[in-house]
Amino acid sequence: QSVLTQPPSVSAAPGQKVTISCSGSSSNIGNNYVSWYQQLPGTAPKLLIYENNKRPSGIPDRFSGSKSGTSATLGITGLQTGDEAEYYCGTWYSSLSAYVFGTGTKVTVL
């Protein structure tokens, strides 16, 4: 069972915005960078956001990340059908010397 909690699902119409939360503790999110990964059906996860709010080359600015205290948030604006995927947060868990992923959130475009 993951120590990072995400909502199971979020949905919105094309063109709209969704946000996905990732809740942790001071031992993980509170003192470490958060990353976000997108997993399209049947494919490997892909890095979407790193160091809380940075986008790798090639990731559109429709995707954004933020962190406050022991929680992080992924935002997707201008929602497209191609954004339908599972999204995971991830961070280092200092006291366990372990990497942890969130429970995952399925994004559905209505």
Next chain:
Amino acid sequence: QLQLQESGPGLVKPSETLSLTCTVSGGSISRSSYYWGWIRQPPGKGLEWIGSIYYSGSTYFNPSLKSRVSISVDTSKNQFSLKLSSVTAADTAVYYCAVMTGSTEFDYWGQGTLVTVSS
């Protein structure tokens, strides 16, 4: 650009040892500061970090799997490997290899390989 490719048996018997290899191309596995890792995903479930090995050889494991896991690097072949002992059906999953080249994010991933534990 780094490319990673998992390889190994797709079927393992219960109580045996699962062995997978990740072949790295486009860069050296000995590159300073790189952090190589294994992640798995049971069918229909979320991602689970298994463990990682630092370029220096230091290893870190998921506490829930630590007693059964080992990860090693073969610099001559530019590969790193995973061994998971005493497997059960609960270890059936898609296994991914990945690497952290920056701070604490897995920025390059293999395509994944399905390993089924069954007699």
